[in-house]
Amino acid sequence: SAVISQKPSRDICQRGTSLTIQCQVDSQVTMMFWYRQQPGQSLTLIATANQGSEATYESGFVIDKFPISRPNLTFSTLTVSNMSPEDSSIYLCSVAPPAYNEQFFGPGTRLTVL
């Protein structure tokens, strides 16, 4: 299976600040996905990150709030900007490597905003 790591694993932040989450994969992938999982809830896709182009955001998510970088085929970052307590969630990255017929998830970043 694909090996995915995320940093940080958890953080506690003050409202109004920003946090950048890193996602590293052990193989080259065309697309990387960022999901949000609010406490006790399901997973919601935030955006799809393609290397060499702008990320594609889902309805309800905007680039100013969740800027994404994708500098190469194994790495991506998601920034949660100007945070409020409503941003407290688990943020997960995922990939679907061409060698595998499934989507794998990273361990997640648990964010608490005070």
Added chain:
Amino acid sequence: GENVEQHPSTLSVQEGDSAVIKCTYSDSASNYFPWYKQELGKRPQLIIDIRSNVGEKKDQRIAVTLNKTAKHFSLHITETQPEDSAVYFCAASDGGFQKLVFGTGTRLLVSP
């Protein structure tokens, strides 16, 4: 866009019983339907999936059925064990195993 509904939200069974979780989807273009298991504090992990050209798929105690006409698919777990206790999510995609839309989740509790 795609919308996936999942029922029930919670399911309690005795060890050895069967458990069934049902999902419906709205987009007839969806062609890939995975099921993920998420244990407390862990990442979601794929347990079984099915594509639109197949009606049923089994893997040991787990099976998934798909009814394209009715746009619903179900997860069946037989001979449940306490270690099956987790939250189960169904999902649907019209782009293979890429962009997934998840159901709301089912918390399964298997009592010894």
